[in-house]
Amino acid sequence: TLAQTAPDYDALIKQAHQKYKNNNDGKVADYIPALATYSPQNFAITIATVDGKIYQTGDVKKAFPMESLSKVFTMALAMEQHGPKEVLDKLGANATGLPFNSGLAVELTKGAPENPLVNAGAMSTVSLVEAKDKTDRWNKILNNLNAWADASLTVNEPVFKSEMDTNQHNQALAQLMESYNSFYGDTREAVEIYTRQCSVDVTTEQLAKMGAVLANNGKSPYTGKQLLNEKYVPQVLAEMAIAGLYDGSGKWLYTVGLPAKSGVGGGMVAVVPGKYAIAVYSPPLDSAGNSVRAQQTIEYVAQATQSNLFLAK
Ligand code: GLN
DSSP, X not given: OGGGSOOOHHHHHHHHHHHHTTOOOSBOOOSSGGGGGSOTTOOEEEXXXXXXXXXXXXXXXXXXXXXXXXXXXXXXXXXXXXOHHHHHHHTOOOOOSSOTTOHHHHHHTTTOOSSTTSHHHHHHHHHHSOOSSHHHHHHHHHHHHHHHHTSOOOBOHHHHHHHHXXXXXXXXXXXXXXXXXXXXXXXXXXXXXHHHHHTBEEOHHHHHHHHHHHHTTTBOTTTOOXXXXXXXXXXXXXXXXXXXXGGGHHHHHHHTOOOEEEOTTSEEEEEETTTEEEEEEOOOBOTTSOBHHHHHHHHHHHHHTTOOTXXXX
């Protein structure tokens, strides 16, 4: 059967690139002014397998800001430090059913962010990271991203500045959470560090390698380092399944059946446990803030490789 034959990843990603490159649906994010400068044509695909192979096509040299993709890896750091029970108790594991930066969602629950992948929960996650001071908090977060990506990642300073100049809404969310005792550190510091982590640039290769750590039980197939306790990996993937695509998460799970995460920079990663991760970059977003071509590409590859988690294997 198809499932037993090693898939031709190289052919599949080239087919998907060809099939979707002329789909011009969606809109490049512009609520962060610096993001509006990215070309809607940019399109890159990388698959990273658990046995350490890389397959890629398109604009794979083009880096893009992680934005919300960073939330997954800082959540993993918080889980590694505090364990999954504290993550569940303090950050939650439910859908909000509302946009990723909803203040209403925080208000409705009297401060519970519902999950670590919406903005409120992600900023609370940053405040939960165990650190001596601001510098140490940032270093721990960046070092963690570097270890997952097997790279020395850097902050995109123009994006960071642009986002800092326009992040009043996130500051308000953090203060609203603080008013309900759902914040665990200084709000200004946490919002700034959150904004900094969102501004870290990656390529699809780096992002796919980060996803491959999750596909490989928390151990990097590239460096051999165990970056997340193997026991916690299902919890991280569950959070992605619940909220990785925000209010688009349910429809995504229904059609594709894989845990995934998007960012408003146009990046997206999906994880097939035990097999591979796929990262796609294409800036135009749908109304929930998820890359249109990335969703199409991942759906195509997932179907061709029979990767839906809910299929009996
Ligand atoms: N940095 C962005 C924000 O806080 C991230 C949002 C996203 O990628 N969905 O709005």
